[in-house]
Amino acid sequence: MKKKFALALAAIMMTGTLAAxxxxxxxxxxxxxxxxxxSGTSAVEAIxxxxxxxxxxxxAFPPFEYLADDGSVQxxxxxxxxxxxxxxxxxxxxxxxxxxxxxxxxxxGKGDFAAxxxxxxxxxxxxxxxxxxxxxxxxxxxxxxDSDLEGDKDALDTALSGKNIAVQAGTTGxxxxxxxxxxxxxxxxxNVLQYKSAxxxxxxxxxxxxxxxxxxxxxxxAIVAANDGKLKVLDTKLTDEQYAFAVQKNxxxxxxxxxxxxxxxxxxxxxxxxxxxxxx
Amino acid sequence: xxxxxxxxxxxxxxxxxxxxxxxxxxxxxxxxxGASGSGKSTFLRCLNxxxxxxxxxxxxxxxxxxDPKQNINKLRQxxxxxxxxxxxxxxxxxxxxxKLAPVKLGIMTEQEAEKKALELLERVGLPDKANAYPKxxxxxxxxxxxxxxxxxxxxxxxxxxxPTSALDPEMVGEVLELMKELAEEGMTxxxxxxxxxFARSVATRVLFMDQGVIAEQNEPEQFFTNPQHPRLKEFxxxxx
Amino acid sequence: MNEWFAKVVSDFSGAFIxxxxxxxYFQGLGKTLQIAAGAVVLGIIIGIVIAIIKVxxxxxxxxxxxxxxxxxxxxxxxxxxxVIRGTxxxxxxxxxxxxxxxxxxxxxxxxxxxxxxxxxxxxxEIIRAGIQSIDKGQTEAGRSLGLTxxxxxxxxxxPQAIRNILPALFNEFITLLKETSVAGYVAVxxxxxxxxxxxxxxxxxxxxxxxxxxxxxxxxxMTQVQKQIERRLAQSDRR
Numbered sequence: 001m002k003k004k005f006a007l008a009l010a011a012i013m014m015t016g017t018l019a020a021x022x023x024x025x026x027x028x029x030x031x032x033x034x035x036x037x038x039s040g041t042s043a044v045e046a047i048x049x050x051x052x053x054x055x056x057x058x059x060a061f062p063p064f065e066y067l068a069d070d071g072s073v074q075x076x077x078x079x080x081x082x083x084x085x086x087x088x089x090x091x092x093x094x095x096x097x098x099x100x101x102x103x104x105x106x107x108x109g110k111g112d113f114a115a116x117x118x119x120x121x122x123x124x125x126x127x128x129x130x131x132x133x134x135x136x137x138x139x140x141x142x143x144x145x146d147s148d149l150e151g152d153k154d155a156l157d158t159a160l161s162g163k164n165i166a167v168q169a170g171t172t173g174x175x176x177x178x179x180x181x182x183x184x185x186x187x188x189x190x191n192v193l194q195y196k197s198a199x200x201x202x203x204x205x206x207x208x209x210x211x212x213x214x215x216x217x218x219x220x221x222a223i224v225a226a227n228d229g230k231l232k233v234l235d236t237k238l239t240d241e242q243y244a245f246a247v248q249k250n251x252x253x254x255x256x257x258x259x260x261x262x263x264x265x266x267x268x269x270x271x272x273x274x275x276x277x278x279x280x
Numbered sequence: 281x282x283x284x285x286x287x288x289x290x291x292x293x294x295x296x297x298x299x300x301x302x303x304x305x306x307x308x309x310x311x312x313x314g315a316s317g318s319g320k321s322t323f324l325r326c327l328n329x330x331x332x333x334x335x336x337x338x339x340x341x342x343x344x345x346x347d348p349k350q351n352i353n354k355l356r357q358x359x360x361x362x363x364x365x366x367x368x369x370x371x372x373x374x375x376x377x378x379k380l381a382p383v384k385l386g387i388m389t390e391q392e393a394e395k396k397a398l399e400l401l402e403r404v405g406l407p408d409k410a411n412a413y414p415k416x417x418x419x420x421x422x423x424x425x426x427x428x429x430x431x432x433x434x435x436x437x438x439x440x441x442x443p444t445s446a447l448d449p450e451m452v453g454e455v456l457e458l459m460k461e462l463a464e465e466g467m468t469x470x471x472x473x474x475x476x477x478f479a480r481s482v483a484t485r486v487l488f489m490d491q492g493v494i495a496e497q498n499e500p501e502q503f504f505t506n507p508q509h510p511r512l513k514e515f516x517x518x519x520x
Numbered sequence: 521m522n523e524w525f526a527k528v529v530s531d532f533s534g535a536f537i538x539x540x541x542x543x544x545y546f547q548g549l550g551k552t553l554q555i556a557a558g559a560v561v562l563g564i565i566i567g568i569v570i571a572i573i574k575v576x577x578x579x580x581x582x583x584x585x586x587x588x589x590x591x592x593x594x595x596x597x598x599x600x601x602x603v604i605r606g607t608x609x610x611x612x613x614x615x616x617x618x619x620x621x622x623x624x625x626x627x628x629x630x631x632x633x634x635x636x637x638x639x640x641x642x643x644x645e646i647i648r649a650g651i652q653s654i655d656k657g658q659t660e661a662g663r664s665l666g667l668t669x670x671x672x673x674x675x676x677x678x679p680q681a682i683r684n685i686l687p688a689l690f691n692e693f694i695t696l697l698k699e700t701s702v703a704g705y706v707a708v709x710x711x712x713x714x715x716x717x718x719x720x721x722x723x724x725x726x727x728x729x730x731x732x733x734x735x736x737x738x739x740x741x742m743t744q745v746q747k748q749i750e751r752r753l754a755q756s757d758r759r
Contacts, residue, residue, distance in 0.1 A: 330664060353663075363657055371680050381665035430665070
């Protein structure tokens, strides 16, 4: 009986392993996308052939992406992505998913690029390539309006140690709250409440479940604005980071097109878009 | 002993008993016959309140059992009942089936009940089945155990609801024989049955129920040889 | 093939061994078990109470008279059963977390209560169905001997009903254990949440495969226990 059990388990492990390998292997193959582009054909040609370019995002990160009242995904990223699609002469299709699934989905070829207010990090660079950055951002601390929390980065890290910190799962803020050294965080033993969206984190900060939120600058401003007077964002910047679009590894031609668009938008045009979408 | 006055019973809007009046004396063996749907089983089941009468009174040994203030559980201890489907408890052995109620109701100690159970098993002719389980017994044996179980409470009256209807023909005899012996010992009995031979030889009185009332009753000889009611004549011509 | 195999090994060791990550799975597993066990206990309590109300209301209305308070209780139970069985457990969980335990930081309590309330509805139906599957003649035989309705239930009906109830109850617990995997939505770090966190470091599906194996082992153990119980019940059936 015991032997049989062990055998069955081993078999299951193997099947799982096979599946795991299946996916990792494809990802390692240079430039191969879900639609089985033969090597030699470029990513851009494949997209043009398809007639559409697929953007992966998590539409709960205003002003970069959010669901509009009509159910469509809007935001700074969507606008820039539209410019990329226009440049290629194809339709833009936006797929909304959990933020913490985006990198894996991109790797697995479920989309052509990711535009999700995503920070360039070393760990992500091992998995995907990034375009030039189009926004610089920081992790910020959001607290209830009556909080007297203040200070520089080190003081905040110390003050937040051991506290209940709400974050959006899988974001830089999540890792920062968890004390991940690669983010420069010195927070110790915080109770990290991982939510699916920035808006959920804001809800549970407002109702008292959390003591603070650590989140990117623009979403921080957006959720403070949306919670009329109940929340505030502290001035201290915990990190310096850059947002960029992500593409699968070895797709230089697509990356080049995206970089052209990014160069066009970076600076004033992005600021305009941010202002436009902050009000929405 | 049992006095029934103006008993009515509705199932929803359907009136099954339409005013039954009857008096059963101590020591009587009353057999109730009638077509299915005539209300005979319902009448019997009203006697120990397995069916709640809609109106009317039933007096048992001087107590109005339809009075909600009366403790029906106490009264039922004195009225044994035997069912068409035996209804033995399948999770208990034969002996445990018999002992359960006397012990749990505090009427007998474990030892007394044990002794009583073995006596009764002897009495119904199944002394070797004490530790068997109901599933291992034939229908006839199960029904004899069910009778023993009812007798364990030392009831003053025994109610039989078609006790042989679910039995294979070859097993009917053993159950009727046991009932006959009980009757000879002087037990008060009310029996709903289709066994006309039993009615004729054992009953002191036979009731014919039709459309929710007792249409005719008589001592067995007259009842079977000289029926008056046209419905009874018709019924007897079919079953005899 | 070798390269392929090496990749697998490195994926799995990266997801399990490196940085002592296996500890995180066990931490998450502890949370998962804590939620599941708490919910099972709560579910059984709720289930028994509701089953008693439903069964006794049913018996009373069969005998023609059902007290008003019992009718009201039964109505409340019916509403509860309809709402709980008619809505997804995840929606219930999110509502309980954000709407009832508004200021309580630890989502574990919300998860236990949420899954417990959910499970209670199913347990109630399992117990009720088990009791009502026992032939009415058994109750009549018990009552005709002078036993009270309580004694009849305890001595005659329940010992028989338990044979139908136990296996179904175990199935419910297995389902419940698996359902707790959505607890991550209320900021609880159960085993699946731990796995997704690890996944955000290693970027492959090895953490999910490992989590699947954890669940599978738990379910296989529970199934074995269930089989043992069923075997015992079957033995006593053959007597």
